Each structure stands twice: as structure tokens, then as C-alpha cells.
Amino acid sequence: MSDIHQYLAEFDDIPGTRVYTAARARQGYHLNQFAMSLMKEQNRKRFHADESAYLDEWPITPEQKQAVLERDYNRLLDLGGNIYFLAKVFSSDGLSFVQAVSTMTGMSVDDYQAMMNAGGRSPEGVRSIRDGN
Template identity: 55%
Template sequence: MAIKKDYEDIPGTFVFDADRGREGYHLNQFCISLRLQKNRDAFNADEEGYLDAYPMTPEQRDAVLKREWNRLLELGGNIYYTSKLAANDGINFQDLAGIMTGMGREAYRDMMLNGGRSPEGNRYQSEWDEKETD
């Protein structure tokens, strides 16, 4: 049984720690393979067939095929590796962040240029839960 970690309560965040790294090992190996053009070509030609070489969980495989970016992180993906999949799809890192936050590119860019999100109301999942019930 995994030990509960304080940082698991950060809303909208999946901290990439040793446990998540072990969980996402094969997912991340797939993603980093896309750094090579020959692998991108093979993946683009037959996504499901290419994924057969990586013993991911069914959930990880499904998240790759559906391009569920946040789910990939939840399932052990490292943002720097999963961004290789996004780049393969023509999505740059800034656009990916906009997609993952639900803000869109320009709003995300403006937020970051203005100092990022305020920690107020964003420290604990319970703060987000209270917003949803209001």
C-alpha cells in the first residue's frame, strides 16, 4: 500500500515522483522513442501497432491514442516525455500547457507573463472542491 503524500492534495497537479516514474516507465519509454524520426514515422503509420512494443497498461495506451494529456501525467507520464507525443502532433509546449490547463494558449501565456497562478485558492484540493459547491 502506497504511503499518502502531502503533495497529492495539490489541485490539478500530478507530481512526478519515484512511484509515478515506476508506474509510467513504459509510457515514458514510448514517448521518448519519438525523438527519432524513424520512430515517429513508424508510429504515425500505425499507432496501435507501434504501441505493441511497449507493455503499457490499457489505461495508458488508451490515453496515448486519445491524446488525453492530463491523464497521461496521472498515469505516470513525465511532462517532458509526453511533450514528445504532442510535438509529433504539431503541438508546441506552450500550446500543450494551454490545452492542459483548459485556458488556451494566449490566456496561459498571459497568466505566466503576469507571474503565474496565485497560490490563494490553489493550494489544496479542498479549496477547489469548495469552489465547485458554491
């Protein structure tokens, strides 16, 4: 493939995976900066006191704001969120990485943790959204 855009578009064909590309980084820059702000205790307190008002201080899109308020981590990844930055959001809610990520899989925490302890998801199954195989 000689076209970089065509090459990068192939990443969107991987089921259940969001590759953090430069385009996603640009799209999520302010969202990720918001998440990083939660490293400071005073910002966490302000955020949890009035989440909507705190988010209004950041130049994020209405869709990103709604996804934060709903704690829709899969949607946040689609909107440019980086999982390592988003970890600041769920840890400020008192969730561990395992607890938060299990919500992204539709699995219980125990089932998700057991799957990961057993080596993760099977490589068998759908490998292409477009081709369905």
C-alpha cells in the same frame, strides 16, 4: 511525519498538480520509454502511420494506451507520464509546449500564454483538495 508513504500521499492533495514521485516513475516507465522513442524520426513516422500498432509494441497498460491515443496529457501524468518525456509526443504532433499545456488547463493558447507572461497562476485559491481551502 515518520511514515514516508503518508508523507508522499500528501502530494496528491495539491490541486491541479501531479508530483512526479518514484511510484509514478515506476508506473510510467514504459510509457515514458515509448515517448522517448519518438526522438528518432523513423519511430515518429511509424507511430503516426499506425499509432495503435506502434503502441502495441510497448508494454504499457490499456489505460495508458488510450490516453496516448486521445492525447489526454493530464491522464498521462496521472498514469506515470513525465511531462518532459510526454513533450516528445506533442512535439511529434507539431505542437509547442505552450499549445500542449494550454490543453491541460482548459484555457486557450492565448489566455494561457498571457497568464504565464503575467507571472502564472495566482497563489490565492484552493490549496488543499481534501480541505477545500
